[in-house]
Amino acid sequence: MKQSAYIAKILACLALVAVFAWGCAPRTQPVKSADLLSTPNLLVEADAAWQAKRWEAAELYYAAALERQDLVRSEMPTIYARLAESASANGHYHQARIALEQWANEDAKALERADWERLYLDAMAGLAKTERLRNHLQWVLDSTNVPWATKQEVALWYGEYFRTHEDYPGSLDVLAKFHAQAPDDRDRALLENDYQQRLLGLDDGAVDTLAKAVTPADQWRFPYALVAFERGVRKASDPEAWAASWRTLRDLAANSELVDRVPLETRLAELEARYGLPTIGLALVLPVTGPYAKVGVKILRGAGLAQWRLAQEGVNVDLRVINSEAPGWETRLAELPGHFTVVGGPLRVDAFKRLYEPDSPAAGVLEHRAVFAFLSSLGDLSEGKDAWRFFTSRNDEVRSLVSLAVDKLGITDLAVFYPEEKFGRTMAQTFYSEAAPLGGRIKGMQSYPPQDLKQWSKRVGRLLNVPADFSDNKDVPLPLPDFGAVFIPDGWRQAQTLLPNFFFYEGEQLVFLGPGLWSRALDDAKNVDEHYYRLAVCPGAWWDGSDGGKALQSALTEEGLGQADFWVALGYDFLRFAGKFGALPASWDSDLVNKRIRKVQDMDFSMAPMTWDDHGTASQNLYLFTPVSNGKQIVDTERIAARIAKAQARRERRMENYEKRIEAESRPPSANPDDTPPAP
Template identity: 25%
Template sequence: MMPIQYAGLTRPIGIILACLMIAACAPRGMAPSAPPPVATTDRALQVQAETAYQKGELLTALDYYQVLIQNFPDSPLIPQAFLKIGRIQTALDDDLAAVDSYQQLLAIYPERPEAMDARIEMLGALQRLGRNQEILDAAPAFADQVQGDIRRFRLYTILGDAHAALAAWDQAVYFYDLAMTDAPAIHRAALEEKMKTAVAMLQEDQIELLLGQVQDETVVGYLSFQQAATMAGASAYDDAVWLLTVFLERFPDHEYAPQARALVEQLAGKVAYDRYALGCLLPLTGPYALFGARALDGIQLAFSEINTMQDGLPARLVVKDTGSDPNQAARAMQALADAKVAAVIGPIATAESAAEVAQERRIPIMTISQREGLTAIGDNVFRNFITPRMQAAVLSSYMLETLGKRRFAVLYPDEIYGRTFRDMFWEEIYQRGGEIVALEAYDPAKTDFEDVIKKLVGRYYDTPEDLKALREPLDLLGPLTALPGYRPPVEEAVEENVPGRRSRSARQDDDAPPPIVDFEAILVPDSPKMLGLVIPQLVYHDVVNVTLLGTNLWFSEKLLKEAGEYVQGAVLPSGFYPASQSPRVQTFVAAFEAVYGRAPGFIEAIAYDSARIMLNAMLDPNVWLRAGIRHTLTKAVPVEGVTGKVAFDGNGEPVKDLVLLQIEGNDFIEIDPSRAPVKGRSDDIPPAPLP
């Protein structure tokens, strides 16, 4: 067998022996004064090499290992020899040669146990050579295969150092944290110093992410303190004091605890606010003034109830008019911030400009808006409203999981509202295993939807002439009734008095193909005014015996007047049902009617719930900072309200239970989403009038 070539270091035995003799003149610690003769077996050579290594005679040990590789290329001791050669070269400050040695071991013996040590040792050599990116490129191929505490500690420390050298501080902290788990006590102090250096370089979003990933309590402490210090540096004093308070409760004996206490005292004067003052932004003038006035009634009722139960100082409502204008809304929010209110409720419209100011001033705000994306402005922005996603979810769940329907159609106005519900409903149906088999949009400015409905049911295109011929008697043979063996077809009897059905003989388009109604339910997301035009035309074109699905806009007396006879059995979600049997809702409705002399609607109810949620959070005796209000809201604990249970997810979006209603006669009846109704729409729809 050819001798193993080792990076230009293979030498004839004579030269090696000569070197051993010359090495006798070397200083103590580098070579022996009188080297013993070279052993004649591989194991004896290994003993000689290891003995020299233990004595610190590194050059002698190196030569013995090289002789072992040269003379015994088939020996099972070769991988160990390569590994030791690499370590000796590292000790001799020749990391470049060490990398070559480890690479040869990995190339020839990739499956031997020594290979994993060689990989880790090679990463260390690359680090000392400043080749940090090569470390990051090589490590993922084997990092998850590393076993043993010391190996993992070395690997993770090297990876942390490599990321730190490349200024990837968040990744450095991540790997230092992993190293902490396996760090020997003797190395822990040095590792903590590296950790502190890396943590001090982190950005706010990086700290937030790492706090959800790291395991070591020491690391959590460093990150928590740094998060508070970063907030203070960004003038987010309320958040800083909140985080410092939490830090001191969890880590009272931390090395940074004295600094934390000093910082709390320093910032105390900068976080003062009126914990009994709730700001309120509503459109009391302008095009949305009617909604603002209705919402204010609900909010004021909530205040009166809370103050009746409050033992201490009464809560105060500071109302500002947004004028239905985004610029005025922003100015009004600035005024509330200057008044040092604890939190803000509203606006209904123009919420974005106000929310941006609230986030900048770090004041919790609960908007009463259907606008999507508001809570993305920041962690102080919340929203309490019924959303298209909620409605699509409850409808699809009921249809598929309770009624077992699988095929759906969507007929929608070609505008933002319609397109939004189209997309949300499609996603929810798809996720639950259903399918949309028909989809058509109509122009909301028109009143005739014949073409659109025909497209929906496959009747839009004219019947080809050759197919028409098959529907008529064959002239050459005479009428069909004269053909031998002719039997008249058995026609399904159609009772003229059966609601929702009409004889096709009464239709003017007798030659038209029958509609393809291959869906079991159809969603029509539009207003009552438009529904009064659309729904009768659906029935006229034989789209019957399917379940009509609507949105919360369907919950209107106007719909019953415009198209009540055509929407029997229709199912729709609602954010508030004043006729509910819930004692909480009945109490609210009675109190509202007693004060205002009218029944509350959804706006009054959602404003009432929002006010109570905010007041309970800000008046909690354990909350003394605005950041505490925000954290109370984000606990994801459902709060029972008159609009159902609501909690807020990590993005400030509401997670609500919606009411599910069905139209029966001239009423909206609450139904149980987990149970199918006794009767459906097909038995309640009258025939459409003839044109």
């Protein structure tokens, strides 16, 4: 009865539609009266209307056919499917839904058919049944009865549905989930190829928008790899973007986790034939002779390894080395061919200044080449605009130390003990300015003359508020300082003399925060007296125990290139960074450089990872170390906290014992028992 009422309603409505269509559009083939047609002829007319996409007539005829008692049951699935499609095309989604549900009621296996699923999903989308669509998606994903051919159809439908509803992460995620369920590689490859064809049909704007949902972690797997690749293809025609696009396309075609990478390789070959292979020109300005030659050579060793590795991946880096210790180096840098658009270095401040001093032959280099200095600061220049930095900054060091003290150890009251020279004053000021935003409070600041060792102990005492008569009352415990950690921006050799003074003044519960100078010195240190450094911490950009450090050492060992350290890692990371960065066009500006940096900074660093903000300012997430007898080891925060607690407990026991002793000494002497008078 319910079905008959439904059919009658369709026939009544569509009869009016048919009459209106006939009266307004005389060229349209007339709709014959269904009542005058036998069932076989009715189906012939219905099929003809459906083939011609005359959806009004098709819906009318198929609805009428369902009323016939002599309808052959084997014809029912086709009639239901075409009725649902015709109704959907006419915007009658509710009617399409009823037809599909009746089909499913008669044949539960209808839900396993691709045509039923597609029509049902279209109807639910037309009715804006969002929650039902999400529930149905989960049902299909969980079903073990729905065959893969149907699931593939459903996957592609939902991928497009979410995309058109601006849920781009959802669009890619649903495709990834179905891809993981494919029975074998052949089926996975078919899904990849079908989706790639759909991407080809999207305009550039749609591909760009969809590509925003591709993350560095996902870009190697389906469907993210195909979206990223398609976006690279769309950018390939831009001469200024070709080098960067080529690197992306090359990586995806060679390293993506797709089952079938042949289509990517074919399209990449076509683009290479059309636009050529880009060559990256890179200059390194380093001291390879003179007092700093050892450092420069290490950087070159790392860069050479990276150049060889990139060449094996098909990335050609034309590397030129400019010895910054040789006379005339500025002229040689300035006269490099135009495709040398990226420069690494210099390593020393005086050499960097020669790139912008008016009387220097290299004065125009910063305008024509993107310079990434291996310096902690660019001085008076604007980072991210005039030049860039590929090196640890003083702010990086200070932030890592303050963060440890405040966030990990709960020490918010801090002090600074610094030498009276340029480096010490600069680091002290940096610590002062960086501490407050991170939750630190400077409760003490004291300087000392770097050359007058006799003054060092007195200045430590002044910082700790030691009473002037301390030397005459050594048994009296000193009051606790009003800070829990002290920053000492001086070299490791000086620290070895300074820290025992804090212990002399009972400061063994203090955490000693040192600069990166300590970390580099500890790489070669032996026989360190751990007693004074159990609570000492220093930052560093190189840790041989990190994943990146181990990978670099493995690569060096494989090529017989010796031991890894920070300087080798610097050269290795920079050249790989520049290889991903690509060649710059003649019309480049700082905005383009900053945009390139943001795209390539998510690389696997061998040293501590570096990042750049939107303005091109670099920062580095440094490792933290504590000195040990044979050098240094990564900080164990819980162990440091336990040592602080133990030192504080010792201090408190000493104070308690002192107070008990004072109290005992202040009591009047007790009476002699022999002098006690007899009881009356």
